[in-house]
Amino acid sequence: MAKVLIKGNEAVAEAAIRSGCKYYFGYPITPQTEIAEYMAKKMPKVGGLCLQAESEVAAINMVYGASASGVRVMTSSSSPGISLKSEGVSYIVGCDLPCVILNVQRGGPGLGGIQPSQSDYYQATKALGHGDMQLFVLAPSSVQEMAQLTADAFGVADKYRMPVLILADGALGQMMEPVDFDALHFTPEPEKPWAVNGHAGKRKKNIITSLFLKPEELESNILEREKKYKTVRENEVRFENYMCDDADIVIVSFGITARISKAAVNEARKKGIKAGLLRPITLSPFPTDELYRLSGSASAFLSVELNMGQMVNDVKLAVQCRKPVHFYGRTGGSLMSSEDVLEQIIKISGGLL
Amino acid sequence: MTNKMILAGFGGQGILFLGKKLASAGMENDLNVTWLPSYGPEQRGGTCNCSVILSDTDISSPIIGSPDTLVAFNIQSYEKFMPRITPGGVLFADSTLIDKRPERTDISAYFIPATQIANDLGYPKLVNVVMLGYLIKKTAVFERDYMRSYLTDSLPESKAALREANGKAFDAGYGYEG
Numbered sequence: 001m002a003k004v005l006i007k008g009n010e011a012v013a014e015a016a017i018r019s020g021c022k023y024y025f026g027y028p029i030t031p032q033t034e035i036a037e038y039m040a041k042k043m044p045k046v047g048g049l050c051l052q053a054e055s056e057v058a059a060i061n062m063v064y065g066a067s068a069s070g071v072r073v074m075t076s077s078s079s080p081g082i083s084l085k086s087e088g089v090s091y092i093v094g095c096d097l098p099c100v101i102l103n104v105q106r107g108g109p110g111l112g113g114i115q116p117s118q119s120d121y122y123q124a125t126k127a128l129g130h131g132d133m134q135l136f137v138l139a140p141s142s143v144q145e146m147a148q149l150t151a152d153a154f155g156v157a158d159k160y161r162m163p164v165l166i167l168a169d170g171a172l173g174q175m176m177e178p179v180d181f182d183a184l185h186f187t188p189e190p191e192k193p194w195a196v197n198g199h200a201g202k203r204k205k206n207i208i209t210s211l212f213l214k215p216e217e218l219e220s221n222i223l224e225r226e227k228k229y230k231t232v233r234e235n236e237v238r239f240e241n242y243m244c245d246d247a248d249i250v251i252v253s254f255g256i257t258a259r260i261s262k263a264a265v266n267e268a269r270k271k272g273i274k275a276g277l278l279r280p281i282t283l284s285p286f287p288t289d290e291l292y293r294l295s296g297s298a299s300a301f302l303s304v305e306l307n308m309g310q311m312v313n314d315v316k317l318a319v320q321c322r323k324p325v326h327f328y329g330r331t332g333g334s335l336m337s338s339e340d341v342l343e344q345i346i347k348i349s350g351g352l353l
Numbered sequence: 354m355t356n357k358m359i360l361a362g363f364g365g366q367g368i369l370f371l372g373k374k375l376a377s378a379g380m381e382n383d384l385n386v387t388w389l390p391s392y393g394p395e396q397r398g399g400t401c402n403c404s405v406i407l408s409d410t411d412i413s414s415p416i417i418g419s420p421d422t423l424v425a426f427n428i429q430s431y432e433k434f435m436p437r438i439t440p441g442g443v444l445f446a447d448s449t450l451i452d453k454r455p456e457r458t459d460i461s462a463y464f465i466p467a468t469q470i471a472n473d474l475g476y477p478k479l480v481n482v483v484m485l486g487y488l489i490k491k492t493a494v495f496e497r498d499y500m501r502s503y504l505t506d507s508l509p510e511s512k513a514a515l516r517e518a519n520g521k522a523f524d525a526g527y528g529y530e531g
Contacts, residue, residue, distance in 0.1 A: 003380060005373065005376055005377045005380050005386070005388065030392065030393060031392055114392070114393050170392075171389065171414075171415060171416065174389060174390060174392050175387050175388060175389040175415040176373070176376060176386075176387065176388040176389075177386065177387055177388075178380045178385075178386065256414070259411075259412070259413045259414060260413050260414045262411070262413060263411070263413030263414075264413075335414065335416050337414065337418055338413050338414065
């Protein structure tokens, strides 16, 4: 079918609507405001609702309420706005509710800047909220993938009753690329017998809460959730292995920097350096086993990120000191070029010889 | 083939639109394309640019360090981006608003008084389309007939006057001898 030229932000919004998401709550912030704009235009046409809340805190709590009533719902923001949502996200996790959250990252900390960044990796994968909690984190690296991973996010969120965070960045959100919406695959929305909604007294009431005052109750609640996380780790890890199996140097990179790194890998191969790219598509769960496997054959790893070195620590944990793990990054809204990454590869390969 | 293009000028000169037309024409012709605007506190009359990449291979980054093609619509853009053009690259510039000429000899430079031509035609908002006509003539990035009809056909039939205006502006740019 015909492709359309569309912004990453708009592709997410369109894919969400096609996934059966009927509710969007948000608050404007650069570089993701096109989502709210698109939702405001399209949601009324599909019988849905787009609401600009008075703040990010209000928006995430509206998501909390809508999700508890059993509908597909999403919110989106950019780095500082995501920080504001963190309390609500923790409550949603504590209640085992599904929802989709998009972070179109910009530079931080604080108000930072508005140009692309990946400096919320720690926040996304370690602590987007208090308590023993994890999110499911997806990292698209093209506009087509922005759309497909949005569709996937709704399926995963419903399947495991957990929030799914899509971790994009300003470049992916703002750029236009061709997207084939007819090629997307969707997961139908399951029955939600746990939802709190009107039932005219015909069933036992459902209670959704994250409050457990007795330590033993809270502990068993967390242990149950941990079983779910284990299932997720065992079944849902996704990555792209690009020429890693015979590679001496494996680059690990996600999102926009994975594309830049892939070009560098191709250039390195032309120069006779065996480079490969391991691109995590799920950042949480992280492709730990695949990286450990590759640490048997590769001589060195290089984590390429738009921050001061965050994912590199997960790579080190996965590789378990079997091989050296290097880091290369830019931050504050600057991007590296593929030539910059190639230079790093050449430098590391020199050290290997 | 990869053509990295930066189009730059004032907000309101139709720069993002021109970039989108080139990118979507590339998509129609089965090329990989990316379009990235400068974004932020932009305003009419402020600076504005977009990066368009057309390629028959995967595009690694939508961000362009050194453009193969620069289309400059004001002096600020000319001064900012002209030194960054890849050796062997091409410069297009609106000579109504840019009175400088590059000292570089390693690029091809094409000047057209696009603003003047658009004003003379009575379509002051179609500076970008005049430039598009000229760009197509000098680079053949797309076929003339294809690009002209792609441009006019994208306007609804109910807006016949706009179709005609765009066609005329395109022809004026294409027909400019310089």
